[in-house]
Amino acid sequence: MYLQQRFVFLALGFVVLLSSSGASTLDSDLSALLAFRSTADVAGRLSSWNLSAAGDPCSSWFGVSCSSGRVTRLVLENLSLSASSHHFFPAIVRLDQLRVLSLKSNSLSGPLPPYLSSFKALKFLFLSHNSFSGPIPPSISYISHLYRLDLSFNNLSGPIPNSLNHLSHLLTLRLQSNSLSGPISGISLPTLQDLNLSSNYLYGAIPPSLSSFPASAFSKNPVLCGAPLPNCSNVVSEPSHPRTTAPSVVTSSPTSKPEASPPAGNQNSDATSGGSAGRGMTRVAVVAIVVGDFAVLVIVAGLLFCYFWRKFSGKNPSKLNEGEKIVYSSSPYAVVGMERGIVASASRGGFERGKMVFFEGAKKFELEDLLRSSAEMLGKGGYGTAYKAILDDGSMVAVKRLRDIHVAGKREFERHMELLGRLRHPNIVPLKAYYFAREEKLLVYDFMPGGSLYSLLHGNRGPGRTLLDWAARMRIAASASRGLAFVHHFFQSPKIAHGNVKSTNILLDKSGNARLADVAIAMLGPATAGRSGPYRAPEAPSDSRRPWSSQRDDIYAFGVVLLEILTGKPAAGNSGGSGMNLPRWVQSVVREEWTAEVFDLELMRYNGIEEEMVGMLQVAMACTADSPDQRPKIGQVVRMIEEIRGEAEASSSLDSFESDCASASTAGGGGGH
Structure with a gap:
């Protein structure tokens, strides 16, 4: 056949x-x-395939x-x-x-x-x-x-x-x-x-x-x-019949032979000769082993209890300088790094006692509340380590412990924090409070439970993955662009930039709305601490001794984020198997007129989105132009994205956007830092 x-x-x-x-x-x-x-x-599902009908x-x-x-x-x-x-x-x-x-x-x-x-x-x-x-x-x-x-x-x-x-x-x-x-x-x-x-x-x-x-x-x-x-x-290397034969078990030694089955007439030979060997051990021996193990366990537990009770019962937490306390969290992901660092600072001479400074509307708590909280580390970045802390009342905050801060002193740091504390927008992670001491600087934000855009796009690409559909990707792109537009318009003189736009800094709140994190933190640290590789614009200086950011650089980085959304590939790494970074890989593919091949395979299941994907690709490529003068401003980017999303939705969103920009200019027009 x-x-x-x-x-x-x-x-x-x-x-x-x-x-x-x-x-x-x-x-x-x-x-x-x-x-x-x-x-x-x-x-008859292909009725549109008709040469006599009008249209291309x-x-x-x-x-x-x-x-x-x-x-x-x-x-x-x-x-x-x-x-x-x-x-x-x-x-x-x-x-x-x-x-x-x-x-x-x-x-x-x-x-x-x-x-x-x-x-x-x-x-x-x-x-x-x-x-x-x-x-x-x-x-x-x-x-x-x-x-x-x-x-x-x-x-x-x-x-x-x-x-x-x-x-x-x-x-x-x-x-x-x-x-x-x-x-x-x-x-x-x-x-x-x-x-x-x-x-x-x-x-x-x-x-x-x-x-x-x-x-x-x-x-x-x-x-x-x-x-x-x-x-x-x-496991044997080849079954006799793969559809019906289960894998045969063999011994691990390549020289040993499998045991032969007993003859049919000798089924009970083990029971009549060597019965105790077949059963392994007697019941008395098993009971003796169990009792002995239990006794040893009780003795060891008692010794450990006595040791730790004598070690810690006599210690007085109040002996630590300035009232700082070591509090051991019950969480396996306790804020060990932050806790140890602060305690170490307290134990050294000349420690300057800081205080928590809260912004309007934020619920107040003490530094000790953070140290006592159940917490886990969220990740490490160029500017410090981030933690999720669960306070005594059950509320959650995100705490960033800064390192290598390049500020002249406390007053300069406070001015910059005052600036960030005034940034309030639905698409920006709000700064709730900060803590400043000579040896310790902490920033406290609202916790975003939806995770980052990076984890949604690139985490667990295998079976069982929760897909990020096209509508959600467009919503995230539009929300992030609006947040960035607010940052760019908030201060007219001097202008400020985000300084660290990337997919790990686009977070989702409990409603699924995208919010920008780490806004303007780049001005506090060295240039090398911020975005690097494909997120960093070609014109960025190589000098790492001074902080640097620009709004044109933000646009380039945001264009790279859009490419991540469209391709499903991380910004850095072996994009497309070519060894190039993501913007260069996309440019090479489009140059060869293979545009359809840049898009994430997961998006191919959705019908009728080809035009929107191509439109978004054009926006992303404009944002990642090598020349900063050729890149659009963020207001233009917002309008292009909203127009691609649809006229009705774009109309209301753009009205809101214009209102945001106006309020930003009014609120920040006289500011500085």
Whole structure:
């Protein structure tokens, strides 16, 4: 049967090659699409595919996109398409300029054809959640520019061909929930970022090139072993029948032999000879061991209690200078760094007792309340360490312990804090209070329970991840831009900048609204403490001896954040496997007219957002222009983002934005620092 199917496919492939030997045009692409519709659209879902209707097929035909006069994108998902691959693939493969092909979540069936290499320009191939059967054709390995391959949730069988190693640009390989079998020791894909081979019948050792992926990528393959799964010493390398045979257990020694089963006639031989050995130990021995262990445990606990009671009962906390106390939190993430640092400062000579200074409307508490609180460390940055502290009344605050502060003295620090304390906006994390002493400087903010944009975008990209949909990303981008606009307009003379815009400093409150954190902290520390790498504008000085920030630099950094939102990639690192930072990688991809490939794969599930994504990409690229004079001002950025979000929403948001800017100018117009 398989040989018959292969002969039919080869014959059809020969016809396809002959038919495509002439010059292909948009007309030939549309003819191929109509041929596909006639065979696969049994539910009549592609009614817009009509040459007699008015309008451009590239914009009016559902799921079809064009570039340079050719069909380059075909996305037909969840449309109840139903046909055998013998009938529809010969039409699809005539679209030789396709870059994106997605037919997932339909009812397509049959084996994958051996002539897939005809898709010379294909970058994304998604055929998941269908009923395709048979082996993975080696011809896939000749789609040399393929980035994403998803054949999951089908009925594919046979081995995973080692020829996939030829896909030198492959980032995603999803083959889970098929009936694939055989070893994978020959698979080596150094550029791979997303892998799932779970729920198959694969066996043998996982190669070192794939061992860095999580165990979930290989789960439900009963005889697969090696990191990140358990080692292979207890599993045979090949089952006799992968569908029915459970993995056999062998001894860990390579020279030992498995024990033979007892003869049928000697089932009770262990019971009649050497019975005590078969049972291991007598009941009396077990009871004696348990009682002895319990007695030892009681003695050790008593000794430890006596030791610590004598050690701490005689100590008087009031002996610490200036009333500072060491209070041990019950939390495993206690504010150890902040607590020890303050106590150490108190124990040295010449300690200057500071005090908590609160801004209007903030609930007051003492430094000792912070030290006594249950707390955990949130992270370390260039300007200090941040903690979440839970006060006695249950309220939560974020505390930043500053280090390497470049201010002349207490009065200069206080003036800067007074400036920050006046920044009140729905999209800025408010400063509640600060503490100043010669050896210790703390900033207290409202705690943002929604986490950071960075963690939402880049944390746990594997299975079970909570997706950040397009609407949420747009809302975060718009909110953050409005917060930055307020900062830029708050003081007219002198102007201030945020100085450290990045995805880790965009936090979400309990309502999901985005707020900027660490506003204007950059003016307190060295230039190297702030943003670095791709967040730092090209014109930023290399001199780290003095603080530096500018509003144009903020715009560049915000453009990088927008690129993170669009691509799903972190700003620094191996973007796209190219080794370049994110702005340069995006510029190179767009320059090659592969714009669709920069967008986060998670966004491809949402229909009708292509225009908005391209619009946001244009805003991000304008913000990251190398020349600061070519970058838009923040007011222009806010308007562009709101216009992309939609006219009705933009109108009310822009009215609010104008009001914010006016109030900012009024409130801060006479300020300085």
